[in-house]
Amino acid sequence: MSPPAANDSDAPGAASAVVPVLLPLPLGGAYSYVWSEERLGTAPEPGRLVRVPLGQRSLVGAVWEAEVDPVPPGRLRAVEAVVPLPPLPPALRRLVDWVAAYVMAPPGAVLRMVLASPGALEPEPLRQGVRLAEGGTGSGALRPTAARGRVLTVAADGLARTPVDLAREAGVSPSVVAGLIEAGALERVAWSEGRDHPAFTNLPSGPTLSRDQEAVAHALCDSVGAGFGVSLIDGVTGSGKTEVYFEAIAEALRRGRQCLVLLPEIALSAQWLERFEARFGEAPAQWHSDLGPKQRRRTWRAVAEGRVRVLVGARSALFLPFPDLGLIVVDEEHDGAFKQEEGTVYQARDMAVVRGQLEAVPVVLASATPSIETLVNCRLHRYRRLHLPERHGGATLPRVELVDLRRDPPPPLAPREPGWLSPPLREAVRATLDAGEQALLFLNRRGFAPLTLCRTCGHRFQCPNCTAWLVEHRLAGRLQCHHCGLAMPLPKTCPGCGDTDSLVPCGPGVERLAAEAAALFPDARRILLSSDSLRGPLAAAALLEQVRTREVDLLIGTQVVAKGHHFPWLTLVGVVDADLGLEGGDLRAAERTFQLLSQVAGRAGREDRPGRVLLQTRSPDHPVLLALAEGDREGFIEAEIDARRRGFLPPFARLAAIIVSAESAEAADGLAAALSRCAPRARELVVLGPAPAPLAILRGRHRRRFLVKAPRSWPLQRTLSDWLSQVAVRGSARVSVDIDPYSFL
Numbered sequence: 001m002s003p004p005a006a007n008d009s010d011a012p013g014a015a016s017a018v019v020p021v022l023l024p025l026p027l028g029g030a031y032s033y034v035w036s037e038e039r040l041g042t043a044p045e046p047g048r049l050v051r052v053p054l055g056q057r058s059l060v061g062a063v064w065e066a067e068v069d070p071v072p073p074g075r076l077r078a079v080e081a082v083v084p085l086p087p088l089p090p091a092l093r094r095l096v097d098w099v100a101a102y103v104m105a106p107p108g109a110v111l112r113m114v115l116a117s118p119g120a121l122e123p124e125p126l127r128q129g130v131r132l133a134e135g136g137t138g139s140g141a142l143r144p145t146a147a148r149g150r151v152l153t154v155a156a157d158g159l160a161r162t163p164v165d166l167a168r169e170a171g172v173s174p175s176v177v178a179g180l181i182e183a184g185a186l187e188r189v190a191w192s193e194g195r196d197h198p199a200f201t202n203l204p205s206g207p208t209l210s211r212d213q214e215a216v217a218h219a220l221c222d223s224v225g226a227g228f229g230v231s232l233i234d235g236v237t238g239s240g241k242t243e244v245y246f247e248a249i250a251e252a253l254r255r256g257r258q259c260l261v262l263l264p265e266i267a268l269s270a271q272w273l274e275r276f277e278a279r280f281g282e283a284p285a286q287w288h289s290d291l292g293p294k295q296r297r298r299t300w301r302a303v304a305e306g307r308v309r310v311l312v313g314a315r316s317a318l319f320l321p322f323p324d325l326g327l328i329v330v331d332e333e334h335d336g337a338f339k340q341e342e343g344t345v346y347q348a349r350d351m352a353v354v355r356g357q358l359e360a361v362p363v364v365l366a367s368a369t370p371s372i373e374t375l376v377n378c379r380l381h382r383y384r385r386l387h388l389p390e391r392h393g394g395a396t397l398p399r400v401e402l403v404d405l406r407r408d409p410p411p412p413l414a415p416r417e418p419g420w421l422s423p424p425l426r427e428a429v430r431a432t433l434d435a436g437e438q439a440l441l442f443l444n445r446r447g448f449a450p451l452t453l454c455r456t457c458g459h460r461f462q463c464p465n466c467t468a469w470l471v472e473h474r475l476a477g478r479l480q481c482h483h484c485g486l487a488m489p490l491p492k493t494c495p496g497c498g499d500t501d502s503l504v505p506c507g508p509g510v511e512r513l514a515a516e517a518a519a520l521f522p523d524a525r526r527i528l529l530s531s532d533s534l535r536g537p538l539a540a541a542a543l544l545e546q547v548r549t550r551e552v553d554l555l556i557g558t559q560v561v562a563k564g565h566h567f568p569w570l571t572l573v574g575v576v577d578a579d580l581g582l583e584g585g586d587l588r589a590a591e592r593t594f595q596l597l598s599q600v601a602g603r604a605g606r607e608d609r610p611g612r613v614l615l616q617t618r619s620p621d622h623p624v625l626l627a628l629a630e631g632d633r634e635g636f637i638e639a640e641i642d643a644r645r646r647g648f649l650p651p652f653a654r655l656a657a658i659i660v661s662a663e664s665a666e667a668a669d670g671l672a673a674a675l676s677r678c679a680p681r682a683r684e685l686v687v688l689g690p691a692p693a694p695l696a697i698l699r700g701r702h703r704r705r706f707l708v709k710a711p712r713s714w715p716l717q718r719t720l721s722d723w724l725s726q727v728a729v730r731g732s733a734r735v736s737v738d739i740d741p742y743s744f745l
């Protein structure tokens with residue numbers, strides 16, 4: 001393909017070639033450009049990052065292995081410059097093409113995730129600093145004063161500092177430093193600020209492992225350097241999974257290779273970072289959405305130049321340009337956060353396995369509640385399952401009890417103010433607090449109440465852009481849509497009937513639970529933990545530290561507390577609504593509820609104090625809750641795998657969702673009907689829909705869904721692209737494809 005407009009191209013002489021360049025844009029493929037050998041040297045190898053013109057713009061793309069256009073070179077535009085960075089490694093280029101084909105996105109859209117830090121492609125800006133001039137401390141023509149002496153004393157170490165920093169450190173005014181520069185006692189230098197990344201050359205040894213841990217660590221270390229293979233570390237919370245994969249990381253470091261660790265929500269992993277530092281003596285590099293542009297830029301370059309040895313990151317770290325990857329770890333592999341739902345839709349855990357295969361390196365998945373997909377892969381011997389059956393140090397698993405809310409309903413707090421904590425849970429919290437231990441009340445719902453209605457006229461507050469109720473966030477004094485982000489102040493009067501004081505919050509969110517906890521346990525030091533209160537890793541770390549140091553007695557939180565945190569004094573977990581999440585037609589509802597509740601339960605009693613978990617439910621006979629109460633994980637897995645097999649559901653079948661959206665219901669219906677008319681027909685395929693999506697209106701767009709089921713071996717992407725290419729999508733309508741969907745909204 002060639003970009004339009006070619007009138008300003010270099011006149012191609014004898015010493016020029018045509019090179020395909022993939023741009024980080026959702027275009028059809030690579031574009032051809034002329035490479036002038038005279039100006040740029042010999043034609044570049046694939047992966048080289050180059051600056052090229054496109055329309056009025058100039059952007060950085062990557063030289064790609066692709067067909068060059070049959071267009072005469074005279075009509076092509078020219079590569080402007082080469083970016084002085086190592087070329088994108090071959091395995092990463094193959095990953096880009098592989099992911100693009102799999103998720104049915106243009107390769108340029110995937111390349112955009114690779115080149116996600118545009119600043120990294122520019123030369124690093126140099127900082128201006130000063131240091132002691134060559135030739136000693138003589139201040140020449142200047143009279144020695146106390147202030148000048150202090151500056152020279154500080155500068156005596158020969159290090160460069162900015163003039164401002166130097167003046168501050170010496171406790172003098174900047175003019176003193178300026179005078180010394182003028183007199184030639186200090187000289188100006190430019191340096192790049194990038195901090196050096198630790199080389200991990202002297203690895204401290206880890207803790208003495210238990211026999212089980214030792215066996216697993218051994219198996220993992222043996223796999224490092226032995227090519228591609230996937231291992232699952234399957235072990236209860238606290239069994240030492242992290243400790244064990246640290247050994248594999250140490251092995252990869254000993255071999256001089258780079259390591260990538262993917263975590264679901266890196267923002268909340270301050271504890272993970274501390275543990276890593278405690279084990280290895282140095283911090284790993286990090287990659288997540290909270291990084292500022294400067295840090296992203298530097299980390300990206302350091303990865304590309306092979307200076308980063310270990311990087312821990314959220315799912316987007318999968319696309320970093322490691323030149324010498326030796327190991328990939330995906331911790332909490334079952335976590336839904338590995339599925340990116342916006343933009344280019346992909347499953348980072350699955351794509352990590354693909355990258356491992358392309359790089360020919362081992363992939364380690366870890367979880368206390370592995371996904372059904374991964375467990376089935378273990379049964380089919382595609383993955384190896386390594387088991388850690390016991391908690392480290394003999395800590396026992398918590399006792400799980402069900403509280404039947406129909407028998408033990410929560411008493412109201414006051415007339416018209418319902419309560420949400422049943423008598424058994426109240427008593428358990430009281431007893432825990434009396435024993436000087438910590439309790440967690442868990443409810444996976446942000447805000448104060450999920451629905452607000454008017455007692456007088458029945459008006460319900462709905463999002464004007466989405467098929468969703470507005471959630472009251474009392475602390476912020478707002479109603480909020482959790483789908484499009486719309487927020488409005490909480491009104492005093494009902495917009496339906498104008499009545500005042502008639503609005504009632506319905507149902508609980510964590511904020512409401514916190515209010516109940518305040519009323520019931522006024523003396524307990526309480527803390528509310530949700531994504532609304534944990535803004536950024538630093539805030540999160542500070543709050544979690546308070547929990548660990550026992551400055552807090554009672555935690556009230558959403559799923560942000562469920563993951564990975566280790567609280568030695570937490571002995572009681574109360575799940576306020578264990579049924580939440582079991583409703584709805586999501587094929588993973590049971591699996592996810594089981595995982596989440598097991599993870600939460602795993603927070604209790606991690607050291608020598610035994611833990612206790614109370615699950616409040618209205619359906620105590622539900623198989624998920626029974627399995628939790630009986631600690632029968634294997635039974636649950638068996639039943640769930642069987643249900644998937646019988647229902648012809650993943651991983652026994654492949655699924656794809658087609659989502660049609662448009663600005664009007666008519667346009668969405670029209671497009672859906674057109675697609676329906678040419679839907680693929682084959683005995684092996686099931687095409688469901690079109691049906692209004694559960695979120696029939698989202699951000700003002702009307703949505704219809706198809707669901708396609710196919711056997712595992714079916715060439716699903718080809719079927720879908722043949723199908724979708726038959727229908728023209730006009731105006732603002734859109735058709736998007738979600739391969740292996742996790743969200744059915």
Ligand code: ADP
Pocket residue numbers: 207208209210213235236237238239240241242243244392566
């Ligand atoms: P998991 O990742 O399975 O939840 P961790 O690796 O976090 O388990 O281990 C739980 C706790 O036990 C951590 O505090 C960890 O440092 C400690 N631990 C695990 N194994 C050992 C060991 N062999 N020696 C000392 N401490 C250990």
Ligand code: ZN
Pocket residue numbers: 463464465466468481482483484485486699
């Ligand atoms: Zn909305």
